Amino acid sequence: MTTEPDHDQPADDRTRVVLVFGGISSEHSISCLTAASVASAIDTGRYDVTGLGITPSGRWTRYSLDEIRAFTVVDGVLPVLGEDRHEALLLRTLDGVVIADVDADGTLLSHGRPVEVAMPLLHGPFGEDGTVQGSFEMLGLRYTGAGVTASAVGMDKHMMKLILAGSGLPVGAFTTIQPGQWADDPGACRDAVAALGLPVYVKPARGGSSVGISRVDSLDALDEAVREAERWDPKVIVERGFVGAREIECGVLGDLDGSGPRASRVGEVRMHTASGFYDFDAKYLPEEQVTLDVPASVGPDLEERIRDAARRTFTAVSAEGLGRVDVFVTPGGEVVVNEINTMPGFTRLSMFPMLWQASGMTYQELIDDLIRQALRRPVGLR
Ligand SMILES: Nc1ncnc2c1ncn2[C@@H]1O[C@H](COP(=O)(O)OP(=O)(O)O)[C@@H](O)[C@H]1O
Ligand SMILES: [Mg+2]
Structure with a gap:
């Protein structure tokens, strides 16, 4: 691996921040728009900002501050990170955590100055749920927001x-339908739901942005609502409606x-x-x-x-x-x-x-x- 120290650059005592955005959840594009907002507002006099964008397939790629600022909705089309860039990794070294770019022939090119803080701007599973927070913990990298347990x-x-x-x-009162339970014993699930009283809200247990959530006003509609929630998460929660x-x-x-x-x-x-x-x-x-x-x-x-x-x-x-x-x-x-x-x-x-x-x-x-x-x-x- 080669390092490229910033020769001829004036000393820069700004805190080095890496924005992490995109991700594999259904909220990928929203995360990119969040990153654009943060990149446009962050005080660049105090913070030296770079970005790592996680593509829909889960690859980590590098983005500059200006590129992040440019994410926007064009004619109703939300931004999606392309799969055409080479990978960039967060790498723990003796000097700290650096971003290493993978070049065309697979060589790791590390940029000399370690990053000090990660700012995860990811929503939903594999971002907001403690998984990416766990990877920062493993790297020994400070990060904004909740830790592993609270995120999960x-x-x-x-x-x-x-x-x-x-x-x-x-x-509010709720009941949980564990993975496989609806298929195994729908009668027991139905009884537990009926005991809550209608209407109920049927939700993927680990969802966000209201994806997969239905309001159910009659037990006849429960089957369809549970199946919809199960498309997003094998564990389903049913709550009494307010x-x-x-x-x-x-x-x-x-x-x-x-x-x-x-x-x-x-x-x-x-x-x-x-x-x-x-x-x-x-x-x-x-x-x-x-x-x-x-x-x-x-x-x-x-x-x-x-x-x-x-x-x-x-x-x-x-x-x-x-x-x-x-x-x-x-x-x-x-x-x-x-x-x-x-x-x-x-x-x-x-x-x-x-x-x-x-x-x-x-x-x-x-x-x-x-x-x-x-x-x-x-x-x-x-
Ligand atoms: N128990 C409930 N009673 C009444 N409305 C609910 C209930 N649960 C959810 N909702 C409605 O559904 C929306 C999304 O549910 P929520 O639990 O906040 O899921 P998400 O994590 O996707 O935001 C709420 O903002 C509310 O409008
Ligand atoms: Mg909500």
């Missing part, structure tokens, strides 16, 4: 609800100065879709389908209860960095935690940055906060 728990709605309930947080509930979201940032997690103002998602729920189309093809009210019109008492539940949820799953906690507020005013997302939508126009903007923090400051949190935490068990 946040991705798995079954595990998440067990932990939240076990921590005394209010969660009818007429408001959907309120709160941003949480990890500890920066020893005073614990920080909660943002809260925002409301209001749907105008036929399905009445926040489905994939409403999330990514917004316009008339959904209104985001930031801040939400809730009284100070309710807002405080939601922010408190959000901080406690963040702590319950041992989250770090950032998390968006989504709650239902029932017509009776009860706050029920729906989920925590450890890598929430993070484009400039996503709910999470908007919530922090409403709380006095710009998008650029938010990115800076995440990197500073990552730099201050130790590598290894913490």
